[in-house]
Amino acid sequence: MGMIETTLDGGVATICLDHFGKRNALAAPLVQEIVDALEDFRRREARVAILRARPGVKVWSAGHDVEELPEGRRDPLGWDDPLRLLIRCVENFPAPVIAMIEGGVWGGACEVVMACDLVIAAPNATFAVTPAKLGVPYNISGMLTFMNGAALRVVKEMAFTAKPISAGRALRADLVNHVVPLDEIEAFTYAMARDIVANAPLSIAVMKEQLRILAGAHPMSPQGFERVQGLRRLVYDSEDYAEGIRAFKEKRKPVYHGR
Numbered sequence: 001m002g003m004i005e006t007t008l009d010g011g012v013a014t015i016c017l018d019h020f021g022k023r024n025a026l027a028a029p030l031v032q033e034i035v036d037a038l039e040d041f042r043r044r045e046a047r048v049a050i051l052r053a054r055p056g057v058k059v060w061s062a063g064h065d066v067e068e069l070p071e072g073r074r075d076p077l078g079w080d081d082p083l084r085l086l087i088r089c090v091e092n093f094p095a096p097v098i099a100m101i102e103g104g105v106w107g108g109a110c111e112v113v114m115a116c117d118l119v120i121a122a123p124n125a126t127f128a129v130t131p132a133k134l135g136v137p138y139n140i141s142g143m144l145t146f147m148n149g150a151a152l153r154v155v156k157e158m159a160f161t162a163k164p165i166s167a168g169r170a171l172r173a174d175l176v177n178h179v180v181p182l183d184e185i186e187a188f189t190y191a192m193a194r195d196i197v198a199n200a201p202l203s204i205a206v207m208k209e210q211l212r213i214l215a216g217a218h219p220m221s222p223q224g225f226e227r228v229q230g231l232r233r234l235v236y237d238s239e240d241y242a243e244g245i246r247a248f249k250e251k252r253k254p255v256y257h258g259r
């Protein structure tokens, strides 16, 4: 059975996450379905895509599927891992992708939402950046996505505390475009989608690609890159990393020692 539902109507594509049993955790099979749907919508020349969950959910997505993370001594979030693939698909999709959010957005799902072009949130939406909760090293491009999305101080608070922030705080921090009451969010989001569809698709596709390239135009020396990448290894080679993953699987609080 599929884990998403898709529609394409008047140029507006919708992908609805629908794997309640795992709280829409971004496991490889679910990610593959989203990637395939985006590819299909690209072929059918969708003019905008909406990424959403079912109305009424308490969790939009629980983030990376922790069961799929390696137990240690291997980069858990490498270039070809499903989450990275999904984020590149969203960024490279030739039309705007709107994230419509109800409920909690956790970890890797938060990065997926930040990679979307526009974010419309209900008042009950929350956003949590969780690597420090699990003892996981954050991905470099993921870090950049956040730095481009919000002020550095807010990024630091989210990363260091791993606590969810409210929709209101996310709005003030520029992480989301609008916070809209639950009973209006669908009408609001689809009205915005229709505004986009009414405009020139090539102009929009080119601006999206220009903004993607310009937002990533941070010159860095090879030594600087190696240093940042090498720092991640300190984390995934650590005892704390293995403990974080073990504790999640055993449904208990992790005990960290900083080594």
Ligand code: LCV
Binding pocket: 021, 022, 023, 025, 059, 061, 062, 063, 064, 065, 066, 067, 069, 104, 106, 107, 108, 109, 129, 130, 131, 132, 133, 134, 136, 137, 138
């Ligand atoms: C696998 C899950 C998950 C899950 N994976 O329902 O960005 S990083 O670096 O942090 C990256 C590595 C990452 O994204 O890590 C994941 C970050 N996510 C989280 O920390 C959230 C983990 N989940 C939760 O705290 C709770 O599940 C929430 C609050 C989202 C929902 O709570 P609720 O009481 O509604 P359950 O906890 O009972 O979850 C239902 C089922 O989904 C599984 C969970 O193990 C449970 O499985 P079983 O029914 O087999 O017991 N599940 C939830 N999240 N990220 N599996």
